[in-house]
Amino acid sequence: xxxxxxxxxxxxxxxxxxxxxxxxxxxxxxxxxxxxxxxxxxxxxxxxxxxxxxxxxxxxxxxxxxxxxxxxxxxxxxxxxxxxxxxxxxxxxxxxxxxxxxxxxxxxxxxxxxxxxxxxxxxxxxxxxxxxxxxxxxxxxxxxxxxxxxxxxxxxxxxxxxxxxxxxxxxxxxxxxxxxxxxxxxxxxxxxxxxxxxxxxxxxxxxxxxxxxxxxxxxxxxxxxxxxxxxxxxxxxxxxxxxxxxxxxxxxxxxxxxxxxxxxxxxxxxxxxxxxxxxxxxxxxxxxxxxxxxxxxxxxxxxxxxxxxxxxxxxxxxxxxxxxxxxxxxxxxxxxxxxxxxxxxxxxxxxxxxxxxxxxxxxxxxxxxxxxxxxxxxxxxxxxxxxxxxxxxxxxxxxxxxxxxxxxxxxxxxxxxxxxxxxxxxxxxxxxxxxxxxxxxxxxxxxxxxxxxxxxxxxxxxxxxxxxxxxxxxxxxxxxxxxxxxxxxxxxxxxxxxxxxx
Numbered sequence: 001x002x003x004x005x006x007x008x009x010x011x012x013x014x015x016x017x018x019x020x021x022x023x024x025x026x027x028x029x030x031x032x033x034x035x036x037x038x039x040x041x042x043x044x045x046x047x048x049x050x051x052x053x054x055x056x057x058x059x060x061x062x063x064x065x066x067x068x069x070x071x072x073x074x075x076x077x078x079x080x081x082x083x084x085x086x087x088x089x090x091x092x093x094x095x096x097x098x099x100x101x102x103x104x105x106x107x108x109x110x111x112x113x114x115x116x117x118x119x120x121x122x123x124x125x126x127x128x129x130x131x132x133x134x135x136x137x138x139x140x141x142x143x144x145x146x147x148x149x150x151x152x153x154x155x156x157x158x159x160x161x162x163x164x165x166x167x168x169x170x171x172x173x174x175x176x177x178x179x180x181x182x183x184x185x186x187x188x189x190x191x192x193x194x195x196x197x198x199x200x201x202x203x204x205x206x207x208x209x210x211x212x213x214x215x216x217x218x219x220x221x222x223x224x225x226x227x228x229x230x231x232x233x234x235x236x237x238x239x240x241x242x243x244x245x246x247x248x249x250x251x252x253x254x255x256x257x258x259x260x261x262x263x264x265x266x267x268x269x270x271x272x273x274x275x276x277x278x279x280x281x282x283x284x285x286x287x288x289x290x291x292x293x294x295x296x297x298x299x300x301x302x303x304x305x306x307x308x309x310x311x312x313x314x315x316x317x318x319x320x321x322x323x324x325x326x327x328x329x330x331x332x333x334x335x336x337x338x339x340x341x342x343x344x345x346x347x348x349x350x351x352x353x354x355x356x357x358x359x360x361x362x363x364x365x366x367x368x369x370x371x372x373x374x375x376x377x378x379x380x381x382x383x384x385x386x387x388x389x390x391x392x393x394x395x396x397x398x399x400x401x402x403x404x405x406x407x408x409x410x411x412x413x414x415x416x417x418x419x420x421x422x423x424x425x426x427x428x429x430x431x432x433x434x435x436x437x438x439x440x441x442x443x444x445x446x447x448x449x450x451x452x453x454x455x456x457x458x459x460x461x462x463x464x465x466x467x468x469x470x471x472x473x474x475x476x477x478x479x480x481x482x483x484x485x486x487x488x489x490x491x492x493x494x495x496x497x498x499x500x501x502x
Contacts, residue, residue: 004217004423007193010135010170015223016189018499020216022223030188030210031060031094035067037208038162038186039075042068042127045158045184048076050126055152056099057132057145058085063095064162065131066102073108080110082121084132084148087113117144123155130159130180132166135192140177141167149178161185164192165201173199220418220427220466225499228455228463229268242269242452245316246323246445247309247338248355249276250331251299253324254283256353256441259485260323261291263445266492267467269452273316275309277301280324302330306337313341318348320448322355323441336362343367348451352444356382369457370407371447373440379411391415395424408457410447412440416465420458427462429469431476438485443468446492470495 004012021027042052054069056062066081073079081102090096102109114120130152132145141149149166152159159182164170167179173194185202187195188210195205216223230241244264248257254276261272261284275294276284285293294312296305313319319342325331335358342349348369351359356378372382380386383401387394395417402409403421411417416427446464451457471491475483 006190007196008190009193011227013135013189013192015221015227016212016216018223018226019219019221020212022221023213023215023219025211025213025216027060028094028097030212031063031098032067033210034064034163034188034208035098036071037188037210038064038068038129038160039071041184041186041206041208042072042129042160043075043077046077046127049078051078051080051124052127052129053080053082053123053125053155053157054129055082055084055123055132055148058083058087058090058095059134059136060092060095061134061136061162062090062131063092063098064134065129066095066098068129068131068162069102069109070098070105073105079108080112080125082112082114082123084114084144086115114144114148117147120144120148120151123151123157125155125157127158127160128152128155129162130166130182131162132180134163134166135170137164137167137169141179146178149180153181159183159203161202163187164194168194168199168201170194173197173202175199175201218426220416220425220429220462222466222499224459224463224466225496228450228453228459229496229500230453240270242318242449242454243271243273243316244269244448244452245273245275245309245312245319246448247275247301247319247321248323248325248353249274249280249284250301250324250326250328251277251279252326254280255438256324258284258287258291259438259441259489260320260445260448262287262489263442263492264320264449264452265290266489267446267449267453267464267496269449272449273312275312277305300326300328300331301334301338303334303337306334309338310341313345313347316347316452317454318350318448318452320350320352320444322352322358323444325354325358327354327357332358332361335359336364339364348457350444350447350451352440353378366406369451371410371451371457371461372405372407373410373412373444373447373461375412375440379409387411387417391417391426395419395426399424408461410443410461410465412443416469418458418461418465423458425462427465427469429466430472431469431481433476433481433483434469434472436483436485439468439472439488442485442488442492467492467495467499
């Protein structure tokens with residue numbers, strides 16, 4: 001069973017660190033372990049008494065360098081720290097604490113502060129440790145970083161990069177101009193995505209464990225939310241952050257599609273269309289003036305009124321189908337045609353409730369991203385197999401099923417299981433109060449909202465499972481088991497904001 005991947009993107013690594021902190025392993029602990037690993041790898045290659053210059057910026061990468069300097073001084077090396085930038089501008093508490101530690105080591109560590117390129121000294125050392133920028137690198141280096149890197153490359157010293165050589169883009173392995181040419185790169189937890197192509201600037205790559213619990217990848221957490229939630233620029237305009245089409249409702253069920261639509265809005269989606277039968281349209285519209293209803297003739301979705309829905313496929317970024325849909329013979333036929341139309345458009349789609357039952361009857365093809373959100377009985381109906389046993393045993397069954405179906409499966413339960421057939425994750429948020437009807441419709445809206453905002457379906461499902469359960473837990477803390485699905489919708493924004501790194 002694979003958890004995430006062999007190589008991690010920068011956003012995945014940030015998510016893992018956030019989840020690690022959520023599990024009780026602080027970023028201070030991780031920085032300490034990271035810096036110590038750099039010091040240990042340096043000590044394996046240089047004898048005590050050797051001169052080591054640590055070049056640190058003001059970020060977390062610089063903090064790792066400060067920790068390495070402290071440990072190397074304690075191991076008997078001659079250490080100098082060159083700080084590029086004004087230490088008064090260090091914003092990260094962990095970096096500031098570790099800078100103050102080396103600054104106070106006046107007998108064993110020499111500290112040189114360089115505030116502009118004219119102050120950069122020549123580096124004479126047996127080894128130079130690059131703790132300038134790290135994984136936040138995106139484009140070409142600018143002064144004074146560019147000049148500092150040139151001086152580091154010119155030094156007749158063994159060069160060691162902390163996590164990523166400065167100038168190298170961690171996700172691509174590409175350097176847009178000047179870059180540290182490392183003899184050794186000590187990267188943390190897992191190699192970064194850009195190392196798949198073995199960039200020459202990284203030199204030898206050593207992967208150091210820094211104490212991140214395996215559960216930080218295995219379990220969903222706040223990091224998953226931060227990874228999928230889009231940043232909003234000041235010049236954003238309507239529609240830039242996702243448009244979702246919800247198709248559901250019938251003469252019996254009107255609340256389900258409304259809850260799905262409102263949850264998508266709560267996640268941050270810009271526009272949500274709710275295509276519902278005219279018998280349900282008034283009730284759906286009554287949930288909020290924000291809901292845009294597409295009224296379908298009759299009491300349920302049919303092949304005939306599907307023609308009203310299809311033009312909206314050109315306006316939206318994703319589709320959510322199933323809540324309250326019903327299983328009339330004509331509705332099942334209409335679902336199959338809608339499924340095919342959405343797939344041909346290449347739109348990602350989340351399918352829940354009656355949509356899953358309709359899919360199971362006709363088994364249309366899968367060409368575009370698809371997320372299924374079944375509970376246990378629906379999963380058995382889809383696959384012919386029960387997901388039983390402990391959460392990992394269920395995970396094996398779900399992973400095989402997802403791979404066979406070619407979809408992302410989010411199996412709802414006391415522990416949610418999310419798999420795309422390759423990676424499998426588990427969500428532990430939620431409580432027994434969420435057995436009330438409608439909480440699954442809220443989850444569908446979250447998944448739909450995030451895939452409409454551009455998230456990968458697997459990541460959207462992981463984040464949505466966490467948010468939905470965490471919202472339920474937050475409501476339970478205030479109301480006990482007397483919660484309603486509307487309570488979840490109201491709480492979702494607070495859960496999301498609490499997950500985002502400020």
